[in-house]
Amino acid sequence: MKHTARHGSLRRLTAGALAAAVLLLAPLALAAEGTVNTKSLVLRKEADKDSRALQTLDKGDRLNVLSETGSWYKVSYGRYTGYVMKKYVKVSGSVEKEEKQEDKKAADSSSAGENAPSACRPGDKGSDVRKLQRALKAAGMYSGKIDGVYGKGTTAAVKAYQKKHGLTQDGVAGRATLKALFGEAAPETEKLAWFGSEDVIPKGATVTIKDCRTGKTFTAVRWSGSNHMDTEPASRADTATLKEIYGGSWSWRRRPILVKYNGHVYAASMNGMPHGTSTIDNGFDGHFCIHFTGSKTHGTDRVDEDHQSAVAAAMKYEW
Numbered sequence: 001m002k003h004t005a006r007h008g009s010l011r012r013l014t015a016g017a018l019a020a021a022v023l024l025l026a027p028l029a030l031a032a033e034g035t036v037n038t039k040s041l042v043l044r045k046e047a048d049k050d051s052r053a054l055q056t057l058d059k060g061d062r063l064n065v066l067s068e069t070g071s072w073y074k075v076s077y078g079r080y081t082g083y084v085m086k087k088y089v090k091v092s093g094s095v096e097k098e099e100k101q102e103d104k105k106a107a108d109s110s111s112a113g114e115n116a117p118s119a120c121r122p123g124d125k126g127s128d129v130r131k132l133q134r135a136l137k138a139a140g141m142y143s144g145k146i147d148g149v150y151g152k153g154t155t156a157a158v159k160a161y162q163k164k165h166g167l168t169q170d171g172v173a174g175r176a177t178l179k180a181l182f183g184e185a186a187p188e189t190e191k192l193a194w195f196g197s198e199d200v201i202p203k204g205a206t207v208t209i210k211d212c213r214t215g216k217t218f219t220a221v222r223w224s225g226s227n228h229m230d231t232e233p234a235s236r237a238d239t240a241t242l243k244e245i246y247g248g249s250w251s252w253r254r255r256p257i258l259v260k261y262n263g264h265v266y267a268a269s270m271n272g273m274p275h276g277t278s279t280i281d282n283g284f285d286g287h288f289c290i291h292f293t294g295s296k297t298h299g300t301d302r303v304d305e306d307h308q309s310a311v312a313a314a315m316k317y318e319w
């Protein structure tokens, strides 16, 4: 009895090892050689134009083409594995289509199966709008291009979708509309009454900040602060984004922002002037202040009306 059981598990092990070996061999057997046929070609992490760039390839560079999915090849190049647009690569040999499961994954990430985009409105551009357009198309409400431009066609499609679902027909893809389209939406914007909640976002915590008016986002770290939250951009890139938000020069001007932390989105106000202590090598000479409902300034120990009106303005925005 004991012997048989042992024999059986050995046989299973052998079969498993064999399957693993076949899996390891399979991609090698399918690889074809490709040559870049355009001046410069971006190798991306995912099969998506908005995905992160891993490397820029030059004309004549050679790649191992592993598989194809939609209008993309999955390739390996040096230490990178990623995706390039098919039309810019000349391939010798045949390329296998990605397995069903991967096709499904690729399809999901390019349609309504993906995470809901941020709220967006007429005039917006970018990947959130593209997500919205794909979902509207999947819902049969949009027949235009997936171009990431929230123009008249997209606005009309949103209104038609809203009408059909009994939503306010404002043409804006806000929380309710996104929830209907995607089955989920970004969390509702909340007030954070500062005193009594000073540690809801603890010192050292990393938050994502969205500037309400420009829609730009960056990452920041809470350094300290007791009357309000003193914060530093997390990196040089984040400092650059903050400077862009302020139109290229630092300023004490208050701006309505949303602060995303731990699944919550809080209405807040920031200034854009580096001052005082700096603890991160981020090119930002100091920290900047973030105020929430009822928070006070450092020196004067008063509630700052300009910050409070920016917090109130932020309450009208959704992530």
Ligand SMILES: [Zn+2]
Pocket: 225, 228, 229, 230, 288, 289, 290, 298
């Ligand atoms: Zn401060």
